[in-house]
Amino acid sequence: MTFWVALAGAFVGGLILNLMPCVFPVLSLKLLSLMQHQRDEVQAHLPHASLQAHGGAFAAGVVVCFVLLAALLIGLRAAGEQLGWGFQLQTPWVIAALTLLFFLIGLNLLGAFEFGLGGAIASSGAAQRLQGDRLSGSFATGLLAVVVAAPCTAPFMGAALGYAVTQPAPIALAVFAMLGAGMATPYLALTCMPSLLARLPRPGVWMLRFKQVMAFPMFATCVWLLWVLAQQIGIDAMALVLGGLVLAALAGWAFGLAQTGAKRWRWVALVAAPLALYGVFAMTLPGAAPARGGLAPSAGAAGWQPWNRSAEEALLAAGKPVFIDFTAAWCVTCQANKRLVLNREAVRSAFDSRGVTLLRADWTNRDDEITRELARFERNGVPLYV
Structure with a gap:
């Protein structure tokens, strides 16, 4: 495989990665964010460039995360470590952290509390949502999309990555960056071409319902991540993580009540939140988990x-x-x-x-x-x- 073929394969693989099920929850959030930004531009008479800025921030987050993963792989390999694509998901505390994150996003989408992610509704005005620090939300969404893309290997992607990790660092970084460029291209196109953006449905009450419906792919992702966690650390430790998620729900609900003016519930959130963190991470941090792989059935399946x-x-x-x-x-x-x-x-x-x-x-x-x-x-x- 040549360098240019690897770049082309990485770009096409990045495009196809948008169709893989592991990234759907995050990308559906980004689509919702684009529609919300489009609505706010119309209502606040903001320039279209503000939406382009969010598309650029999302694309930058995607590319930066791919490059950071490549740099981490290259650095650890240079130190003698043996790692590959998806290595972060071999670590139970990373799985636990992603589970907690998606669970909180789901609660947020259902309206339990308000917390900005990408284009999520916040208490500030439309101009504030589309300017300044709100760009960091789009950038963070791009980072998250890459982190959760690790379970998927799209066509053309595997060969390109296999080539990249055997090459010098500059070539490997270029291939990973091209993979990110391919993944980000559809969203850049939507934000930079008004004719494409105009094809999105008109904003309305249905967007609130759509936002709430998007909570359920988040919870479904949590179920899958918990299943993976059970393969890694066993069902007893996974049950403690489930308990932590229940406490996280209590903390989120109490925090939402405090946001509406019931300040006394803030103490419930302050007590439940650290207990939730303990439940989620107590058995997943290095050295804390029992023997790994106790549930993994794949190697010993029939035949x-x-x-x-x-x-x-x-x-x-x-x-x-x-x-x-x-x-x-x-x-x-x-x-x-x-x-x-x-x-x-x-x-x-x-x-x-x-x-x-x-x-x-x-x-x-x-x-x-x-x-x-x-x-x-x-x-x-x-x-x-x-």
Whole structure:
């Protein structure tokens, strides 16, 4: 693969990443934000450039986060660490933090309390929402979109990233930046081309309902993240995280009451918030969690054996064909392929008829041996099928 082909693949992969399910909750928030900004521009007679500024801030957040991830990967690899795409989701406290964040966003969208994110409604006027520090909300939304995009590997993206991590730092950074540019392009186009923006539905009461409906993809994302967390730290520790989320709901509700003038509820929020943080992070911080992977069923599922390099070599030396599924519980694409293809009776029968041994390399938690094996195939993430 050449540098220019990798750049093109990264850009196309970034475009397709917008269609992947793992980023839908955040991108739906961005779409809602664009429609709110469009409404406020009309009401406050603000220039269209203000909307373009928010599109630029979102795009900058996306590109900056991709570049920061690339720099972190490059730096840690230079220090001898073995990491790949999605490495942050191999850390339980990151999963717990994302769960808490999406849960709070869902409560905010339902109106439990007001807290600005991107274009969320705040108590300030329209001009304040579209100017100044509100741009930081669009930038932060771009950062968050990339963080939650890690479970997905879009077509063209895997090969480009695999190429990037084997190249010098400037080339790797350029490929990651192009991936961000591809992901941000549709939103830049919406904000820079009034004719496209005009195709969005007219603002109205329905936007409040749409905002409330968007809370439920957030809660669905929480369910998925909690399932991933259970694979990493076990169901008992995950139950403590659930308790923390209940306390977070109490804190958010009390904070919302305080915002409406019932100041005495502020103390409930102040007490519940630290307890919520304890519940969410007590069993997910390094050294606090029990033995990892107690629930992970993927490697030991019917017909599948856990992968390791020595087992693979022994089978190949004996002349037995092998199929290896490199996967992770947090990889949405992996789970979809597993249910739609690998678990189909016709596929299993084809493997059985040919005497193929099925090996599963589970990358849910950090595993340097699997990371090295992915690198051997010039891949930087899952899924990979060999």
